[in-house]
Amino acid sequence: MKYEDADILAFISNKPKLTYAPEKDTGSNENAGPNESSGNKAKDLEKKNLEKDLLTEASGPDSLPAFEEFPVSSSEALKNTLPSEALTDAFSSEALMEDNSHNSLNIISNTVSQALSSISRVAPEPVSSFFPDSSSVSRISGEDELPFEAFDEYDIGASRVTPALDEAFGIVTTGIEPLEITHSGATITGYIASARRSEIRLGTYVVVPYEGGEKLFARVGKLQYRQEFAVDDATEIHSRRMLNARASPINEADYKFLACLDPLCILYRKKADSALTRRMADRIPRPNTPILPVTDRLEVQTGLNIPEEGVFLGHLSVGGELVKTHSEPETVAYYLRNDYSMGDPLIFRHMLICGSTGTGKTFLSKNILRQFMTESNRYRLRNSPDKARKNPCLVIMDPQDEYSQIFEDNETLTEEDKFRFESENVTYGRVQSTKAFVAKVEGQKYPGDKSRAEQIEFTIPFSLVKHNSWLISAAGMSELQYIGLEVLLGDFFKSSVPHTYLNFINHIENEGTRSYYVDSGKLHESSYDGIVRRVSSRFFPKVFDQDATPITEIVDKIFKPGQISVFPTEYISSPRIRDLIVLTIMSLIVDNKLNTTGIDAIKETPIILALDEAHRYLSSANGEHARLIISRFADAARQGRKEALGLFLITQDPQDIDDTVFKQVNTKLILNLNNDTAISSLKVPKEYERRIPYLKKGQMIIHSPDNSDIVEILGLSNCVVRHR
Ligand SMILES: Nc1ncnc2c1ncn2[C@@H]1O[C@H](COP(=O)(O)OP(=O)(O)O)[C@@H](O)[C@H]1O
Numbered sequence: 185m186k187y188e189d190a191d192i193l194a195f196i197s198n199k200p201k202l203t204y205a206p207e208k209d210t211g212s213n214e215n216a217g218p219n220e221s222s223g224n225k226a227k228d229l230e231k232k233n234l235e236k237d238l239l240t241e242a243s244g245p246d247s248l249p250a251f252e253e254f255p256v257s258s259s260e261a262l263k264n265t266l267p268s269e270a271l272t273d274a275f276s277s278e279a280l281m282e283d284n285s286h287n288s289l290n291i292i293s294n295t296v297s298q299a300l301s302s303i304s305r306v307a308p309e310p311v312s313s314f315f316p317d318s319s320s321v322s323r324i325s326g327e328d329e330l331p332f333e334a335f336d337e338y339d340i341g342a343s344r345v346t347p348a349l350d351e352a353f354g355i356v357t358t359g360i361e362p363l364e365i366t367h368s369g370a371t372i373t374g375y376i377a378s379a380r381r382s383e384i385r386l387g388t389y390v391v392v393p394y395e396g397g398e399k400l401f402a403r404v405g406k407l408q409y410r411q412e413f414a415v416d417d418a419t420e421i422h423s424r425r426m427l428n429a430r431a432s433p434i435n436e437a438d439y440k441f442l443a444c445l446d447p448l449c450i451l452y453r454k455k456a457d458s459a460l461t462r463r464m465a466d467r468i469p470r471p472n473t474p475i476l477p478v479t480d481r482l483e484v485q486t487g488l489n490i491p492e493e494g495v496f497l498g499h500l501s502v503g504g505e506l507v508k509t510h511s512e513p514e515t516v517a518y519y520l521r522n523d524y525s526m527g528d529p530l531i532f533r534h535m536l537i538c539g540s541t542g543t544g545k546t547f548l549s550k551n552i553l554r555q556f557m558t559e560s561n562r563y564r565l566r567n568s569p570d571k572a573r574k575n576p577c578l579v580i581m582d583p584q585d586e587y588s589q590i591f592e593d594n595e596t597l598t599e600e601d602k603f604r605f606e607s608e609n610v611t612y613g614r615v616q617s618t619k620a621f622v623a624k625v626e627g628q629k630y631p632g633d634k635s636r637a638e639q640i641e642f643t644i645p646f647s648l649v650k651h652n653s654w655l656i657s658a659a660g661m662s663e664l665q666y667i668g669l670e671v672l673l674g675d676f677f678k679s680s681v682p683h684t685y686l687n688f689i690n691h692i693e694n695e696g697t698r699s700y701y702v703d704s705g706k707l708h709e710s711s712y713d714g715i716v717r718r719v720s721s722r723f724f725p726k727v728f729d730q731d732a733t734p735i736t737e738i739v740d741k742i743f744k745p746g747q748i749s750v751f752p753t754e755y756i757s758s759p760r761i762r763d764l765i766v767l768t769i770m771s772l773i774v775d776n777k778l779n780t781t782g783i784d785a786i787k788e789t790p791i792i793l794a795l796d797e798a799h800r801y802l803s804s805a806n807g808e809h810a811r812l813i814i815s816r817f818a819d820a821a822r823q824g825r826k827e828a829l830g831l832f833l834i835t836q837d838p839q840d841i842d843d844t845v846f847k848q849v850n851t852k853l854i855l856n857l858n859n860d861t862a863i864s865s866l867k868v869p870k871e872y873e874r875r876i877p878y879l880k881k882g883q884m885i886i887h888s889p890d891n892s893d894i895v896e897i898l899g900l901s902n903c904v905v906r907h908r
């Protein structure tokens with residue numbers, strides 16, 4: 185016992201009124217356990233001996249004076265508060281709640297905590313059950329000076345629960361509030377032993393065994409300290425003493441540390457050898473049963489409904505700390521279901537990665553996308569004549585020239601890293617089929633120095649605009665103008681001049697053409713001029729119809745099963761040209777996937793389209809043309825499963841993604857975001873929402889209702905391919 189404690193004790197005990205007054209704190213009053221009467225004389229003798237032991241043990245030489253001053257009150261208090269049963273059962277909270285009207289009891293609580301720890305010293309080996317049979321009890325009690333009583337309440341021979349008692353965080357208690365489970369919720373309060381308090385976080389997963397082998401799987405939903413003994417610690421003098429204390433003045437045993445458990449499910453097996461499954465939490469744990477850490481990986485995975493295999497996304501964590509089990513490896517891998525066992529692979533129901541700039545979106549995306557590029561990862565195609573399964577083609581829109589590096593290994597990976605990856609089915613290493621498709625733009629050069637991946641140059645033929653007029657319509661075009669543009673394009677593509685951008689502009693800027701449309705009343709004068717203004721751009725002549733192979737002629741080089749086709753755009757200075765390139769690829773994919781007569785290379789290849797800066801292309805705030813793109817894109821998303829098209833959207837502004845597309849996204853990976861509008865647009869449960877601004881690099885919330893419960897995971901701390 186520390187000197188400071190004794191000093192405070194002496195101080196407090198000098199105020200007899202406070203010492204014995206009824207509790208001031210009504211909170212602790214209403215929650216006090218049943219008050220054991222002091223008239224339990226039968227045990228007095230036994231107690232006296234015990235008291236002597238306890239007091240000698242509790243008080244070091246430093247503190248002796250304090251006790252000498254107030255021997256009676258301590259002893260009185262002890263008589264009322266510490267029946268010998270309190271020490272008999274290390275997990276009995278009743279003893280700690282019996283009577284909290286005495287101030288001087290921190291000595292005793294010290295003793296209780298020592299008793300608690302001495303119990304784990306006495307019984308270090310695992311006992312076979314939490315519902316002890318008499319042998320385990322007598323073994324403990326026979327060995328120690330502590331007066332254990334045989335514990336004959338539970339008679340459950342069939343329990344298969346075997347973890348060590350000394351692993352328990354604490355026990356389920358009824359002393360604070362009644363234990364309760366209803367259809368709408370539950371109240372399960374746990375008392376956490378002082379030695380384990382630092383391990384408990386909001387969100388920590390625990391199990392509570394039932395008799396019969398079932399377990400409650402729960403999450404800590406609330407933490408609370410309460411005074412163990414009524415002390416008015418909201419006083420000037422107390423605060424000074426505490427602040428002046430040399431070491432930490434807090435004595436854990438002076439407080440109850442309570443953890444409220446939110447039940448998630450019950451883990452059970454139908455028969456001893458059948459698979460572990462989960463069902464709704466429909467049973468109530470018994471009072472005084474231990475609250476245990478989850479030590480078995482399978483229990484966590486089953487409890488949270490996480491698939492045991494699939495695409496690796498990260499490791500389960502709580503508050504940024506990995507959840508560790510006794511399994512090998514001890515971490516709990518989080519996989520996304522990627523097979524046909526329960527419907528379609530989840531990538532075809534689309535993914536969204538969101539996070540502020542610099543939070544690791546690209547790093548994470550590389551790690552995830554790499555997982556799809558294994559030889560064995562194959563998908564069905566609805567119309568494929570031979571029912572063959574094909575590897576996907578990964579098409580990546582790359583605004584910062586980062587993804588062609590998938591062609592290169594991450595040289596900093598150690599043998600240990602690789603061993604770990606292999607043990608958890610994490611695919612790593614370069615993808616040789618990675619190619620960079622580079623749009624030829626006058627006056628701009630792709631440096632191509634990030635990797636050795638092959639570069640293939642292409643140009644966008646203006647003929648593509650025939651069916652995709654929005655490629656050239658700028659933001660802010662009105663519906664009327666848009667219809668007018670369609671008319672102009674329709675007529676132009678019917679004419680016999682070569683269908684180039686320059687010819688089109690020359691054509692519509694011609695006075696004769698203008699009066700043809702305006703005078704005949706086909707188009708209103710102001711509409712006509714508005715259209716001309718909006719589609720003539722000094723940038724477009726630099727990108728349409730350049731001296732390179734038209735993209736329409738290399739479609740089967742781009743959309744090839746098992747290939748990664750990267751479209752870098754960083755080297756292009758004009759955002760309008762960059763957008764044109766991205767929109768061209770998007771419309772190529774969407775049109776051909778949706779069209780019954782689409783190009784085979786697109787229709788017959790599973791495609792994963794990774795769209796960085798997705799909000800730029802999928803925001804309906806961009807006017808009429810954007811709405812058209814978006815509705816096509818949403819259609820394609822809706823048909824994703826049928827057409828084997830998976831969208832992988834990456835953005836720092838999820839709130840800007842149009843709702844029709846957003847609703848199609850089933851899996852959301854949420855990295856740190858600090859914008860409230862962005863956070864609330866994600867519509868995750870409040871308790872997770874609050875954590876988003878605090879997520880550290882690599883830490884994320886994963887909301888994928890068809891895959892698992894919502895959880896927090898930590899992504900890999902290294903990249904499986906090069907990222908620099
Ligand atoms: N999980 C992680 N562990 C360690 N470093 C990371 C992690 N995620 C990202 N980084 C590093 O943080 C930096 C920013 O990551 P990046 O993926 O480029 O961010 P974003 O794409 O969101 O702007 C990079 O230097 C990257 O290596």
Ligand SMILES: [Mg+2]
Pocket residue numbers: 545546547584
């Ligand atoms: Mg990035």
